[in-house]
Amino acid sequence: MNIQKNISLKKYNTFGIDVKAKRFISISSFYELQQLLKTEKDFFLISGGSNMLLTKDLDTLVVHIDIKGTSIDRIEEHSVSLTVNAGEDWHEFVRWCIAENYGGLENLSLIPGNVGTCPIQNIGAYGVEVKDCITKVEALEIETGKLVSFSNQECQFGYRNSIFKNEAKGKFVLTSVSFQLTTNKHQLNTSYGAIEKELADQNITKPTLKNISDAVIAIRKSKLPDPKEIGNSGSFFKNPVISKALFAALLKEHPNLPSYPVSDTQVKVPAGWLVEQIGFKGKRFGDAGVHTKQALVLVNYGNATGLEIYQLAKKIQKTVFSTFGISLEIEVNVIS
Numbered sequence: 001m002n003i004q005k006n007i008s009l010k011k012y013n014t015f016g017i018d019v020k021a022k023r024f025i026s027i028s029s030f031y032e033l034q035q036l037l038k039t040e041k042d043f044f045l046i047s048g049g050s051n052m053l054l055t056k057d058l059d060t061l062v063v064h065i066d067i068k069g070t071s072i073d074r075i076e077e078h079s080v081s082l083t084v085n086a087g088e089d090w091h092e093f094v095r096w097c098i099a100e101n102y103g104g105l106e107n108l109s110l111i112p113g114n115v116g117t118c119p120i121q122n123i124g125a126y127g128v129e130v131k132d133c134i135t136k137v138e139a140l141e142i143e144t145g146k147l148v149s150f151s152n153q154e155c156q157f158g159y160r161n162s163i164f165k166n167e168a169k170g171k172f173v174l175t176s177v178s179f180q181l182t183t184n185k186h187q188l189n190t191s192y193g194a195i196e197k198e199l200a201d202q203n204i205t206k207p208t209l210k211n212i213s214d215a216v217i218a219i220r221k222s223k224l225p226d227p228k229e230i231g232n233s234g235s236f237f238k239n240p241v242i243s244k245a246l247f248a249a250l251l252k253e254h255p256n257l258p259s260y261p262v263s264d265t266q267v268k269v270p271a272g273w274l275v276e277q278i279g280f281k282g283k284r285f286g287d288a289g290v291h292t293k294q295a296l297v298l299v300n301y302g303n304a305t306g307l308e309i310y311q312l313a314k315k316i317q318k319t320v321f322s323t324f325g326i327s328l329e330i331e332v333n334v335i336s
């Protein structure tokens with residue numbers, strides 16, 4: 001086992017926060033992980049590092065999951081079943097699916113991170129959530145070293161949520177994710193306004209998987225910062241769910257407040273809109289800032305510390321609450 005000392009985690013988290021791990025190991029096979037779990041139980045896991053804000057040096061062992069590999073389990077008349085190891089890059093996997101004409105994940109193009117973490121927050125974009133295609137998640141139980149399999153239902157998926165953020169949190173290392181994708185008669189999801197517009201602008205009336213993926217990539221590139229250029233973790237806040245009574249009261253003062261239906265009594269409102277209204281869009285405090293084109297995304301212009309980003313988030317939460325009476329919940333995992 002090659003455990004390294006005092007390693008900077010800057011290149012392992014998309015926010016580009018420069019904290020150090022006292023001990024660090026990169027794991028590239030299932031076998032290595034099993035061996036590690038025989039002696040180490042207390043560690044911090046990092047995979048794509050795309051949904052975390054590191055605010056301090058880590059004294060525990062940091063385990064970087066880098067297990068690669070994809071296998072085709074079964075091909076049926078209209079579908080294919082695949083198992084993908086946790087360390088595969090998400091977007092590269094999506095583009096491979098498109099090249100193979102496997103449908104289902106095209107709307108989730110260009111989401112940063114690795115395959116192994118996609119079920120944790122049930123990544124979603126442009127009308128699709130990854131739970132719609134996941135059949136199984138496999139994980140090693142840290143305490144026992146046993147391989148445990150979670151069916152789609154057992155993952156308890158919700159909006160940016162799953163069992164891995166709740167009762168299973170900290171107990172497992174996710175090792176692979178299995179998907180069922182279509183091989184023909186694809187169920188295309190183009191109803192999201194921005195996709196419709198992008199396709200119409202290009203005069204595409206019968207879109208292919210690649211057309212949709214390309215449209216999503218164009219939309220994301222126009223609104224969201226590329227972590228390779230500006231450090232960020234995508235949506236920093238969840239879109240809050242509020243009561244219809246509060247929504248009606250707010251509408252009187254803010255007639256343009258957008259909303260998405262949730263239930264008879266509740267609606268979801270976009271956090272990005274709220275943050276823009278309080279004047280934080282594009283604001284910069286040193287190297288910590290709010291993205292100029294999407295107020296839902298906090299950014300690191302270079303040398304911001306995790307604490308500086310966190311303090312900015314708290315300022316935003318406080319102002320949104322005093323202005324609208326809405327509590328903004330942080331979506332990113334803050335490590336403090």
Ligand code: EPU
Binds near residue numbers: 235239
């Ligand atoms: N808006 C503003 N100002 C802003 C940003 C947004 O007024 O600065 C308004 C927009 O005009 C629109 C509404 O807010 O009316 C919603 O914005 P958008 O369609 O851009 O989507 P979102 O709700 O901000 C969610 C996901 C994204 C996902 C998009 C597209 C959450 C927390 N975020 O964003 O996910 O890509 O929908 O489906 O649900 C991510 O999780 O990292 C992520 C980027």
